[in-house]
Amino acid sequence: MSGHVGNLSPKQEATLAEFKENVKDITRPHFDDHYFLRWLRARNFDLKKSEVMLRNNMKWREQNKVDTMLEWFEPPEVMLKYYTGGLFGQDKEGALIWIDPNGYIDIKGILMSMRKQEVILSKVYLLEKIYAMFEEKTKEQGRRVDQMVIIFDMEKFGLKHLWKPGVDVFTQIIAVFEDNYPETLKKTFVVNAPKIFPLAYSLLKPFLSEETHRKVTVCGSNYKEVLLQHIDADQLPAHWGGTCTDPDGNPRCPSLIIPGGQVPESYHRQNDLDDVSAFTQVSIGRGSTLKLEYVVDKPRCAIRWQFKTDGFDIGFGVLKKTADGPQKSAEMEEVVATQRVNSHMVPEDGMVQCKEAGTYVVRFDNTYSWARAKKLLYLIEVLQPQTFDLDMPKVDSSSSLASSPGDDVYKSF
Template sequence: MSGRADDLSKEQEDCLEKFKERVKDVLKQSHDDHYLLRWLRARNFDLKKSETMLRNHIAWRKRENVENIHDWECPEVIQKYFTGGLFGHDVDGCPVWIDPFGQIDLKGMLKSAKKADVIRAKVQLLEKLHNKTFPEFSAERGKRIDSLVILYDLAKLGMKHLYKPGVDAYCEMLTMFEDHYPETLKYAIVINAPRFFPIAYNIVKPFLSEATAKKTIILGTNYRDTLYRYISPEELPVCYGGKHTDPDGDPTCKSQIGQGGDVPKSYHKQQMLSAEIDNAVCVTVGRGSSLQVECEVPVKNSAIRWQFSTQGFDIGFGVYRRTKDERQKANEMEEVLPSQRVNSHLVPEDGSVTCTDVGMYILRFDNTFSWTRSKKIHYLVEVLEPDTEDFTNPNASKASFKVKHQC
């Protein structure tokens, strides 16, 4: 049995009913059987693992404000120079995403945009896919459509694409996709795979689930006969042996499929200097160590805001709240913003979190992964308390804060 709504065994039906009961406190009206079965299939109908996965997803959506992501304006450089676009459908009527990934300039992209924004752009795309594209395809075809085909064209892929910050960002996107949009991929077809592709694939493979790896079809330059078993030539651009061109005759259909290309240096952000941040603190985090910046938050719903840059190399960054009065290790504290390595040596980092509880918050700069290099950081951290006077005004913005103190 496939584990889909119209193809369940008795055991799978029983598992679905138990799952509904276990997660009923987080379910919405839109969370139908099709939705719930995605999480069950992703964890092979293991109730405990499926519940953990779904609850983590619900928490992530709240933390990242995913429900309002359609209001977020994607940076221009990502819109213009990230590869890929929806184009046509496969032989079963599922949408196809064509991605000439070999033409992306990962280094230029990360010099021009935050890694978090690159990932957020993919979240925005996936939300549109689930909330608009799939329902439209389903209505047009009179059957449930809830997965897509990805066609990766790796022509022009070279060793420059093994640029570590770029690979790290891509792997984070894969992890996000696996953790929060399970069973979205029908299959991935890789064409024009270069000779060194096994090296690149070994890097990303640990971030793929076993199911995703099994859905990946890897082809070289002689790909057309195999490709046409999945996608008809009538649904492909001319550059892939298909029938479509842009109105101006362009065989790549770049009006619908982002072609990437080198990011102009005019988009590159200059490295931030400490003098450019008023009252910046400069500190060196030793090799194999970390720095904990303490922020006392005495008022609920205050915000902590930060700016920082590093010289030469990346750094790990996360936000925590102490649960005891004495100093605690990161894994002993409440996680507010999960720690991740950021390319603050390429693009200065800034951000904020809302503190729903009072207490001592810790901004942790993590260099424990580096045993050979110290990291110099320029940072500014501020606590912003809600302006209670503004909140008494029904016409005031609920995002109004005043700076209380610096950490």
């Protein structure tokens, strides 16, 4: 049995009923059997794992205000103009098609022009737009539309795309997708894969579930024939084997599929910290950590951070104390998992909403380095709920720059 509505075994039916009962405290009116089964399939109908996954998702959505994201967030202009990809048509079974000429992305230029957190938020915004489109297509077409086919065109992909901060962003986007939008991917086709592709894929594979990995097909030189087995020609740009072109005859259809290209220097702000007058500068000794405590006096406050290091990376995480007095890191609740970040290449920034009041610990970790101390510049702020609501990232709507294909990709659903 497939695990989809109308194709469940008796055991799967029973598991679905029990799952719905277990999570009824967080169930919302729009949660139907299709919704619940996505989480069950993602964890092979393991009740406990599926429940943990769904509860983590609900917590993530609350912390990041995802449910209202389409109201308060707009992707920065450079994202709309230069981050490759776009929706184009549907496959033979109705799944939406995302085509990404990934080899033409200038990820370094993008990260020099906007903050990493803005890139990730822009991708979450896009996924929320796509989910809204799923609902519209389902109503319009009288069939269930809730999955995507992704075509990655790796033409021009090279070593420059393996720049560490860029890879970090890709892996974080994948993690967000895997953890919070399960069973959205129907199939991925990789075309024009260069010799370096196995190395690139090896960096991403640890972040993919086994089921996602099974959905990836690397096509050979006959990729157009392969794509047409799954997609009708009138649903595919001519460049990838279909019959569609832009009004001017362009076979790549850049009016809907952002073609990428080098980000102009006029967008570059070096993503740097120009004014560091409010920042604190410290040196974290080799094999040492820096723990900074912040008292959050009410729920829904947010902790926001900006920092950079000089020459080398640093570990970063946010913890919550579970008792008064001194506590080891291992005894605290993990709020933001500690990981090494390349803040010497691209300044790091981010924010997390605190669901509960309490004492939170921002931790900079240099314990893995026994040879070097790290010079750190940081600014940590605790934002009150009203400030947090008003301080969500926006873009300047007064910009005089021309519209781009990305405006359609993100807004015209």
